[in-house]
Amino acid sequence: GGGPYGSEVTRGQDLTGKDFSGKTLIKQDFKTSILRQANFKGAKLLGASFFDADLTGADLSEADLRGVDFSLANVTKIFTSFSSLQANLSNANLEGALATGNTSFKGSNITGADFTDVPLRDDQREYLCKVADGVNPTTGNATRDTLLCN
Numbered sequence: 703g704g705g706p707y708g709s710e711v712t713r714g715q716d717l718t719g720k721d722f723s724g725k726t727l728i729k730q731d732f733k734t735s736i737l738r739q740a741n742f743k744g745a746k747l748l749g750a751s752f753f754d755a756d757l758t759g760a761d762l763s764e765a766d767l768r769g770v771d772f773s774l775a776n777v778t779k780i781f782t783s784f785s786s787l788q789a790n791l792s793n794a795n796l797e798g799a800l801a802t803g804n805t806s807f808k809g810s811n812i813t814g815a816d817f818t819d820v821p822l823r824d825d826q827r828e829y830l831c832k833v834a835d836g837v838n839p840t841t842g843n844a845t846r847d848t849l850l851c852n
Contacts (some may be wrong), residue, residue: 710714723761736814763792763811766840777807791815795840801826816841817848827851 716736723741729749737752739759746766754774772848777789792805793814801807801820808829814836822830837844 711783757789757830759789761790762794763790765794767799768792768797770796772799772801772805775801775805777805777810792836793839795838796820796842812845815839815845815848816843817845820848822849
């Protein structure tokens with residue numbers, strides 16, 4: 703349930719609010735975990751799996767998310783009577799990540815995110831193109847260009 707770089711079990715766990723910032727968690731298994739408001743800022747997560755995970759309000763800014771599996775993951779913004787939680791993907795590198803099925807990035811901050819070679823449903827791409835802005839500081843690619851926006 704862990705991964706080659708993180709020995710603790712992270713699969714199917716409630717890891718709400720946990721701090722993974724700056725950590726190297728390559729190929730880490732977070733399948734079906736609850737990661738609400740978890741901090742992954744600047745983490746190296748190449749090839750990690752967030753399959754069917756709840757990333758509501760998680761901070762993935764500046765993270766290396768190349769090849770990450772976001773299939774069926776909840777990366778959306780939710781509204782409650784108390785707060786608005788927004789996933790932060792600003793300046794993240796999602797090159798080659800998987801975002802199939804019902805994966806949704808609605809409400810996420812994607813400023814400067816690089817979506818090169820990320821297969822997105824048409825409705826997701828259309829939505830993200832409406833809010834896309836910025837240039838990824840690592841790859842130098844404009845978010846709009848990596849989403850293939852017109």
